[in-house]
Amino acid sequence: MLIFERSSPGRHSRSxxxxxxxxxxxxPERFLRKTPPALPEVSxxxxxxxxxxxxxxxxxxxxxxxPLGSCTMKYNPRIxxxxxxxxxxxxxxPAAPASHSQGVxxxxxxxxxxxxxxxxMAAVTLAPMAGAQGEFTGVAMIRAYHEERGDFGRRxxxxxxxxxxxxxxxxxxxxxxxxxxxxxxxxDLDVDALAAVxxxxxxxxxxxxPSTLGLFERQIVKIAKLIHDAGGLLYYDxxxxxxxxGKVRPGDMGFDVVHINVHKTFASPHGxxxxxxxxxxxxxxxxxxLPVPLASYDGVSYAWEEEDEHPQSIGRLSAFGGNIGVLLRxxxxxxILGREGLARVSEYAALxxxxxxxxxxxxxxTLAYPKRRASHEFILTMKKEAREHxxxxxxxxxxxxxxxxxxxxxxxxxxxxxxxxxxxxxxxxKAELDGFVEAMIKIAGEAKDRIQYLKxxxxxxxxxxxxxxxxxxxxxxxxxxxxxxx
Amino acid sequence: MSEIPxxxxxxxxxxxxxxxxxxxxxxxxxxxxxxxxxDLVYVEQPELDRELAAAEDMAVVESVKAASDxxxxxxxxxxxxxxxLADTPELINSDPYGEGWILRLQPAADADFDALLxxxxxxxxxxxxxx
Numbered sequence: 187m188l189i190f191e192r193s194s195p196g197r198h199s200r201s202x203x204x205x206x207x208x209x210x211x212x213x214p215e216r217f218l219r220k221t222p223p224a225l226p227e228v229s230x231x232x233x234x235x236x237x238x239x240x241x242x243x244x245x246x247x248x249x250x251x252x253p254l255g256s257c258t259m260k261y262n263p264r265i266x267x268x269x270x271x272x273x274x275x276x277x278x279x280p281a282a283p284a285s286h287s288q289g290v291x292x293x294x295x296x297x298x299x300x301x302x303x304x305x306x307m308a309a310v311t312l313a314p315m316a317g318a319q320g321e322f323t324g325v326a327m328i329r330a331y332h333e334e335r336g337d338f339g340r341r342x343x344x345x346x347x348x349x350x351x352x353x354x355x356x357x358x359x360x361x362x363x364x365x366x367x368x369x370x371x372x373x374d375l376d377v378d379a380l381a382a383v384x385x386x387x388x389x390x391x392x393x394x395x396p397s398t399l400g401l402f403e404r405q406i407v408k409i410a411k412l413i414h415d416a417g418g419l420l421y422y423d424x425x426x427x428x429x430x431x432g433k434v435r436p437g438d439m440g441f442d443v444v445h446i447n448v449h450k451t452f453a454s455p456h457g458x459x460x461x462x463x464x465x466x467x468x469x470x471x472x473x474x475x476l477p478v479p480l481a482s483y484d485g486v487s488y489a490w491e492e493e494d495e496h497p498q499s500i501g502r503l504s505a506f507g508g509n510i511g512v513l514l515r516x517x518x519x520x521x522i523l524g525r526e527g528l529a530r531v532s533e534y535a536a537l538x539x540x541x542x543x544x545x546x547x548x549x550x551x552t553l554a555y556p557k558r559r560a561s562h563e564f565i566l567t568m569k570k571e572a573r574e575h576x577x578x579x580x581x582x583x584x585x586x587x588x589x590x591x592x593x594x595x596x597x598x599x600x601x602x603x604x605x606x607x608x609x610x611x612x613x614x615x616k617a618e619l620d621g622f623v624e625a626m627i628k629i630a631g632e633a634k635d636r637i638q639y640l641k642x643x644x645x646x647x648x649x650x651x652x653x654x655x656x657x658x659x660x661x662x663x664x665x666x667x668x669x670x671x672x
Numbered sequence: 673m674s675e676i677p678x679x680x681x682x683x684x685x686x687x688x689x690x691x692x693x694x695x696x697x698x699x700x701x702x703x704x705x706x707x708x709x710x711d712l713v714y715v716e717q718p719e720l721d722r723e724l725a726a727a728e729d730m731a732v733v734e735s736v737k738a739a740s741d742x743x744x745x746x747x748x749x750x751x752x753x754x755x756x757l758a759d760t761p762e763l764i765n766s767d768p769y770g771e772g773w774i775l776r777l778q779p780a781a782d783a784d785f786d787a788l789l790x791x792x793x794x795x796x797x798x799x800x801x802x803x
Contacts (some may be wrong), residue, residue, distance in 0.1 A: 351739075597737040602707070654736045658713035659761070 189226045189236045190665045199230035224667055243648045245592050247456075251618050253542075255563045255595040255607025256350070256398055257427045258450035260535075262515070265522065266453045266666045269600070270514035280506045290510060291488035295481040296466075297514040297517040304520075305422075305436025305444045307467030312508045313477045319503055320445035320464025321356035321423070326417050326500045327443060327468060327475040328390045329360050332499065334475075335394065338609055340389035340418070346375050348399055348599045350425055353392040362389060369601060373555045381412055388418040390559045395439065396426045396561035398599045399554070400607070410440025419443065419472075427451045428611070429536060429562035432529025442469040453519035454512045463512040474498040479507050534612035535562040538619060542610050545623045563609035565602050566594075572604050575632035579604045584651055585632065585643035589625035620654070674703040674798065675745040677769055681785060682794035683745040687768065689788060692776075696717075697753060701733065701742065701764060704798040709735040717753040717775060724748060724777065726784060728790040731774055733764065745788055748777035 228236070246252070252259040270276075275290060277625045284291060294312055303456055314320040325343065332340045343357035346367045354364040365383055370376040375393075390425070393414050395403045413420055422441040428451045430436075436444045444467040448454045454463065468476060476501045479490035490507060523531065526658035543564040547553050553564035568579040583606065595607035610619055630642045644650065676682075679718040681689040686705035706712065714734040717756045724730050724744035753775045756763060764772035779785075789797065 268785050600740075655711040655713060658734075658736055 188665055189228060189233070190258040191668070192222075192228050192232055192236065193226040193534065195227060197227045197229055197232075199228075199233070202230055202233075245587065245647075250590055250592050251610075251622060252592040252612050253594050253608045254592060254624065255400070255565075255609040256598070257275040257456070257595065258426075258447075258562075258609060258611055259448075259592070260428070260453075260454060260611035261280050261454070261613040262453040263519065263522065264300045266515040269518045270511055275514055276511070280510075284487075288488055290514070291481050291490070293514060293517045294507070294510070295488055296482045297513060297520065298481055300517075300520050301446060301465055301467060304431065304435070305424075305427075305446070305467040306435030307441075307444055308437075308470040309473045309476060309480075310465055310467045311476045311480060311670060312463065312465050312513050313479065314445070314464040314466055315504045315509050316462035317424075317445060317447040317449070317464040317506050318352055318356070320447075320466045321352055322359055323464070323466050323477055323500070323503065324443040324445050324468075325356050325362070325390075325392075326359040327466075327472045328421065329362075329417065330475040330498070330500050330641055331472055332389055337417070339386055342387045343389055343421075344380065344383065344391040344413075344418075346393065346397065348397050348601055349392065349400060350423060351395060351424060353394075357392065367391075369397075369399070372397045373397070373558055374403060374405055375409060377405050377408060377412070380409065384416045384418065386417065388413065388416050390421055390442075392423060393441075394419040394423040394425050396429050396563075398426075398607070399601070400560050400565055400609075401555060401558050402429075402561050402562040406439045414440065421445075424560065429532055431532040432525060433532055437467070437469065442472055443467070448512060450517040452516040461509040461512055463509045463516065465513075465516075466646060475500050475508060477501060477503050481507070531612050535610075536560070538610040538612060538614055539563055539608070541616070542608060542619050542622065545619070546588075546626060549623060549627050551626065554605060562611075565599075566606045566608065567602050568604040568606065571630065571633050575633040575637050577629075577637060579606050581633070581640050581643065582626070582629055583605065585629045585640055586625060587644040588646045589628070591622055591625055624664075635669070674707055675769070676702065676704070676791045676795050676798070678767070678791045681745070681788035681790065683743065683788060684794075684795075684797050685743045685745075686798075687742055687745050689745045689785075691785070695778070696776050697746065697748065698773050698776050698777055699742075699745060700768055702794070702798070703768045706765050706768045707770075709733065709740065710737045711735055714763070715757040715774070716760050717757070718750050720750055720753065722750045723749065726787075733761075733774075736798060742774065744777070746777065746779050746783040748779040748783055750775055751778045752776040759764045767782075 247259050247261055278290060290468045298310045298312060314323045341363050342365050343362040344365050344367050345353050346369060348369050357364050367380050368376045395406055397403055410420055420440055420443040422436040422444040424444055424446040427446060448463050449456045475498055478492050478496055482489050482491045539560045539562050543553060543560045546566060551566050552570055554567045568582060571577040579596045583596045586593050598607055686702050688700050688702050692698060712733055712735045716732040718730050726744060726747045728744050729741045730744040733740055733742060754773050
């Protein structure tokens with residue numbers, strides 16, 4: 187039931203009315219609306235119950251194992267949230283001058299330095315307000331770099347067929363044409379196909395390493411040379427950085443731009459449309475184009491550097507210096523774990539993924555790339571189960587909910603038929619992983635013996651199996667009052 | 673096993689091509705492709721008169737599983753799109769070689785039909801994808 191449907195005219199809660207400690211000047215008459223907005227009218231208790239019940243329906247990492255591949259649904263330590271919410275941070279006015287913001291600027295400056303070191307890049311900006319804006323920033327800088335040299339012929343960005351959909355979207359946003367590069371049978375990029383299309387039109391290549399197949403791209407040094415020799419640049423999508431912390435650095439692999447999804451790797455909140463942050467690191471040749479402002483330190487005090495100091499900057503991405511609350515959580519997470527702790531994050535992420543992959547394989551499931559070691563995630567293909575019993579990847583995903591496990595990513599990457607992309611993350615115990623294997627074995631048994639029952643799953647959730655086709659064909663996204671409907 | 677009519681030509685990327693008597697070509701996606709995609713919910717068509725090179729992106733089909741680019745099997749100009757798909761994309765699922773056609777092209781003079789596959793050639797491509 188929507189909160190609008192609980193509304194009754196005139197009901198309200200005076201204690202929740204907005205109040206301000208500054209006198210507000212009345213708005214000019216012509217800007218005032220003539221009819222009140224159609225907001226739900228409920229008591230405080232009704233509002234509390236409504237949202238508490240909604241939260242109880244959440245299937246979240248706080249309640250369940252959540253192996254959603256490529257999304258890195260790890261647990262975010264509460265301390266990151268607690269410290270980032272200190273009143274000295276949360277009460278700071280976003281327009282406060284640098285002289286009143288030394289503490290927060292120190293945190294941001296140090297975070298820039300940590301991320302530089304972690305990624306092996308020459309400089310880092312914290313300005314992008316989300317991973318997607320980070321991608322936009324990175325590609326915009328690639329474009330600025332080529333145009334600065336008067337090289338206007340580079341119209342193409344190369345992207346592997348296994349890439350996240352955001353990569354081609356970002357390239358197109360920046361005015362590029364996308365050319366898809368196939369994956370070889372062993373899961374690496376098809377370097378011969380790449381060599382055949384690289385040339386004077388190549389602005390750059392966007393890669394995720396490890397790839398979305400959960401495999402480390404072994405030919406990365408060769409790829410980097412191929413692209414650089416042709417005058418292009420390499421973009422690193424940080425989606426899978428959780429596999430590499432303290433082990434391998436994108437800068438050392440030859441990348442020129444790196445974006446980091448702090449919600450995946452650094453304990454900031456996940457999903458819900460934000461707020462997010464997408465720091466971007468660059469090699470020396472892209473440094474002049476970084477967006478502003480940048481946090482700086484002259485040995486005495488901290489400051490914001492603006493376009494005066496960076497005349498070739500691609501400019502501002504938002505009114506302020508990025509989503510500082512999110513960046514503080516990132517900073518705190520990095521401080522708490524330190525160099526050794528962050529390396530351990532990736533070690534356990536890889537150990538958990540490989541343990542789970544081997545146990546599932548021993549239980550009779552089919553790995554998409556059985557000859558390769560998994561990075562921090564891996565792919566099962568349910569093709570055999572689909573062919574023999576009609577049990578699809580989606581059937582397994584739905585039934586897992588009843589057993590108390592969030593479904594892995596289904597049908598992505600599209601290269602692998604009937605696939606489940608599984609990423610346990612470093613924060614799960616062996617007992618939890620074993621429980622997941624047991625659930626998968628039980629579902630495989632149901633596929634054999636009770637396929638019709640399996641097709642009806644889930645049974646124990648707030649809603650049963652949804653008609654996703656009807657939902658997509660007949661979009662119903664906004665509540666309408668009776669008067670609007672009629 | 674999906675249906676692969678013997679009188680059509682095919683692209684490796686799962687489009688079928690039929691040469692009409694008026695010289696135009698009708699293009700759609702194969703039965704195998706619609707089975708792999710699952711229930712279609714949206715089709716993005718190109719604008720009329722757009723010139724397409726062979727293998728260029730020509731349309732996008734979106735199912736509950738995925739959005740996929742379709743590629744023009746030959747060089748040509750878009751002369752007609754299947755308007756019915758805007759409201760009933762499921763025609764591609766129910767009748768991929770008939771009412772679920774996607775668009776028609778006026779092929780260029782140098783359009784290369786020889787590079788396309790016959791039904792046997794395409795059956796091999798479809799079977800390889802199943803392994």
